[in-house]
Each structure stands twice: as C-alpha cells, then as structure tokens.
Amino acid sequence: MTAPAAAPVAASQTPPAAAPAAGALNAAAIAGLPFRIELPSGVQLFEGRAAPNAKVWSVRKAGKTLARIYAGPSSQFPIYDGEQVTAAGRVSVVVPEGTRRVAMEHLFQRPVAPTEIHVWVMSPDGADRDAAERIAQSVDPK
Numbered sequence: 001m002t003a004p005a006a007a008p009v010a011a012s013q014t015p016p017a018a019a020p021a022a023g024a025l026n027a028a029a030i031a032g033l034p035f036r037i038e039l040p041s042g043v044q045l046f047e048g049r050a051a052p053n054a055k056v057w058s059v060r061k062a063g064k065t066l067a068r069i070y071a072g073p074s075s076q077f078p079i080y081d082g083e084q085v086t087a088a089g090r091v092s093v094v095v096p097e098g099t100r101r102v103a104m105e106h107l108f109q110r111p112v113a114p115t116e117i118h119v120w121v122m123s124p125d126g127a128d129r130d131a132a133e134r135i136a137q138s139v140d141p142k
Contacts, residue, residue: 023047025057033057034071035108035117038138040131053113059135065122066132069139075118077107089141102133108141117141 024044030037039045039059043066048056054072058065070076078084082095082104090106105120119139123132 024060034114034142035069036138036140036142037069038135040135043131043135055114059132061128061131064128066128067119067121067123067136070116070118071114073113073115075107075116077116077118078105079120080104102129103137104133106136106139108139110141 023046025033025047030039030045037045037059043059043061046058046060048058048068050056051072054070054074056071057069059067059069077091078093080093080095082093085092085094090108092103092107093105094101094103096102102121105118107119108117109115110117117139119136121129121132121136123129
C-alpha cells in the first residue's frame with residue numbers, strides 16, 4: 001500500500017517552518033546577532049558558553065557542529081596553521097587540501113563592540129566540511 005500524496009501548497013501559502021531544536025535560535029534571535037549568516041535547510045544556530053563581553057555560537061546539523069562563531073573583545077585567532085589572506089574586510093586562514101584551498105577561519109575586526117568576530121570550521125571532511133566552509137564564508141558583521 002502506498003502513502004497518500006502530500007497536498008500541494010498554493011503560491012499564496014507558505015508551508016509551516018520546522019520547529020527549531022531545543023535551544024536553537026529562532027529567526028528573530030538570529031536577526032538580533034551582530035552578524036549575518038546564511039543557514040541552509042536543516043542547519044541551526046545555538047548560543048553556547050559566554051565569557052565577560054563575549055559570546056560563542058555553534059552551527060549544527062543533525063547534532064554535529066559544523067562551525068563556531070565568537071563575538072567579543074579578543075578571540076583566539078588564528079586556530080589553524082595556514083596562509084593568512086586579507087580580503088573582503090576580514091583576515092582568513094587558508095589551508096591546502098588536495099588540489100584545492102579551504103578557508104578554515106575568518107576574523108573580522110571592528111571599531112565597535114564586539115570588536116572581533118571570529119568564525120572557524122569544525123567539520124573534518126567531506127560534504128559537511130564543504131557546507132561548513134560555505135556557512136563560515138557567509139558570515140558578515142552588521
């Protein structure tokens with residue numbers, strides 16, 4: 001026996017959004033962050049441990065951390081060893097991976113608090129690494 005087909009969604013209707021996982025930031029909370037970020041479907045942002053005048057977020061997909069973002073007065077940049085490249089208002093650490101180069105982390109320095117926004121890739125390899133790199137590249141200070 002086959003399952004019934006899903007009812008089509010009219011152009012004027014929008015399907016209900018998936019409920020965020022417990023602790024995941026909703027769209028309003030993400031809009032209030034000091035940076036913009038593009039999160040593909042199935043990827044969520046979680047606020048993590050905080051230090052005085054600093055916050056850290058985890059970008060997760062199915063419980064796996066793809067990237068992290070720090071916003072505060074003094075980050076631990078750089079985490080990775082690699083070539084530091086300055087472009088588009090940030091310093092990025094680029095490492096060779098086979099025949100390509102991967103941007104593993106980015107640092108934005110600003111004149112206002114938070115004075116540093118540091119983004120780094122956590123996923124080790126494969127499609128998750130590619131997704132993590134794209135997400136990290138999408139971060140831009142407001």
